[in-house]
Every structure is written in C-alpha cells, then in structure tokens.
Amino acid sequence: MEVDANVGIALTFARSIFTKKIFESMEDLEQIPDATPPEPENPAALLRITPEIRAYWIEIANWALVFAGLTTLYFIVSSINSLSNTSNFGEADLPKSVAFGAVIIGGVITLIPVWFLFKFATLTKDALRTESNQKLEEGFGFLKYHYVFYGILAILYFGLIVLAFVMLLVVSSSRGGF
C-alpha cells in the first residue's frame, strides 16, 4: 500500500509538472505575434479620391440639383393645379381644406428629401472646391438622410398596404367571405 501511495504521489507530481509545462507552452504561444497584420483604424483611408471619382461626384451633384429643381417645379405646378378651381382632373370636387391638407402632406413628403438632395449637391461641390473633408462628410450625410427618408417612407407605405389588406380580410370574413 505504501508503494501505491508513493506511485500516486509521483504521478501527481509528474502531472503537475506536465500541466505546468503545457501552461508555459500556451503562454509562449500567446506571446507569438499574430501572422495576420493588424487591421488599420480606418480601412477606407487606404482608398484614394482620384480625379475620376471627383468628376463622378461633380456630375452626381449636378444631376442631383436638376432632380431637386424639377421635383420642386413639379410640386409647385401640381399644387396650383390641385388648388385651382379650373382643374380638369376631378380635384375641384374636393373641399378646399382637404385639397390644402393634401398639398401640405405632399409638400412634406416631396420637398424634405429634395432639400436633403440639394444640401448634398451644394456641400459636395463646395467640399471639392475647398478641399474640406468636413463639408464632404456633411454632404454625404445629407445623401444618407435622403435615402433614409425614402426607405422609411417605403416601409410606411408597405405597412399601410399590408394593414389595408388585413382590414379587408377581417371585414370580408366578418361578412362571410368575399
């Protein structure tokens, strides 16, 4: 029994040395530098804004200004058309307050993204002229707002369509089907 106890102690000692070695080797492994290079803090800064890209941005800004101007023109003409009594499209039958409310809602939906686009165009062109990174950030920020506005609007529209469809189903089922 004494021999067994000694063997047991020896085994425990050997195991502790072995595990210690393993831990030490693991610590060594941790100290080995990573083979892959560290990620740069700003990966996009490796990209360059070449004259080609600057030319694209100028053209995008010019088209954005055309788009903003035409949308505003369309809104003004259609608003006058909706509010005038000489309309030939049926809106003249609506009460003035309803037509005015529709124009206000239409104005909010139409002119806010157009204003974002206008700000994007002017700030980007200004950034290219003055070499200002801050103006470039603000300009593209407005382009993002333009997209976000249309994205949320699309989600709302689809939400309303789904809601209308569900309500139609509920009403039709309460009346015993289509």
Next chain:
Amino acid sequence: MAILDDDYTYISPEDQSGLHPTPRVNATWISTGKWAVFLSVLGFIIVGFIALLSVAAGTVIKTFTSLLSAQYPLLEVIKPLLDYLALLMLPILTVFFFIYYYHIRFASGIQKALRYNDQALFAASWRNLRNYFRIYGIVMIIFVVLYLVVMILALGMEGVAQPVSPLD
C-alpha cells in the same frame, strides 16, 4: 508620435488632394449603401409587379375608358393605345430596370470596396451612382415636360368642351 495615429498616415503619396475618406464618411457610405440596396430591391419588385399588371390591365382600363369617355373626352384619344399597353410599357420598364440595376451595383459595390479596400471597385461604384442619377435625371426631365404638355392640352380642351356631369 500621436501624429502617426492620425488618419493622414494612410494617405497615399500619389494623392495630391486634401480630400480622403474619413471614418465618419466611411460609416455614412456603408449606411447609404445598405439603404440603397433596400430601395433597389423594392424598385425591382415594383418594376416586376407593374410588368405583370400591364399585361392584364389593358382590357380593364379599356372598359373603364368606355364608361368615362363621355365625361372626359381626352380618354378617347388614348383608347386605341390601350391594346398595346404591355408593349408600350416595355421600354419604360426597361429604363426603370436599368435605373435600379445601376443603383444596386453602386450599393453593393461601395460596401465591398470599403470592406476590401478595392480602389477599382470604389471608382466603379461612383460611376454606377453617376449612371443612376443620369438616367433618373433624364427620365425626370421627360416626365415633367410630358406633365406640362398634358396639363396645357387639358386646359386647352377644357376651353373647347366642358366636362359633362352624369347628374346633368
């Protein structure tokens, strides 16, 4: 050595301009790309839906036109065109397909270019956005001109023949 941590460390010597992609504008472009993907996919769905509708809608609209032609004489002018509605819609839908095609190429390209630092893809993405804005701008000009022409025509026809109410 704090200056080495600044973003200017990564500016290439070939780049003569002071403009460069900052972390903030990088995040803005990625976010814009994600929203643009969503809007492009939505655009493709709408184009497909209108293509399906235009195949069947000609007959339906023609029926309504014959009912309302007494009230609105302008509808008589477009009545013969309704037989070819799907064919007439084809070029319009093709143009809109290309608009969303360029848009989704910009959206996916800008995200990949920023992720993998691909300069060629970065330039191609902006070229695709330029194409998107160019085609959309031309379509917008045509639409506004047509709208103004139709409005002037409608005002002119109103002077010739007043719409007759069915209650009269």
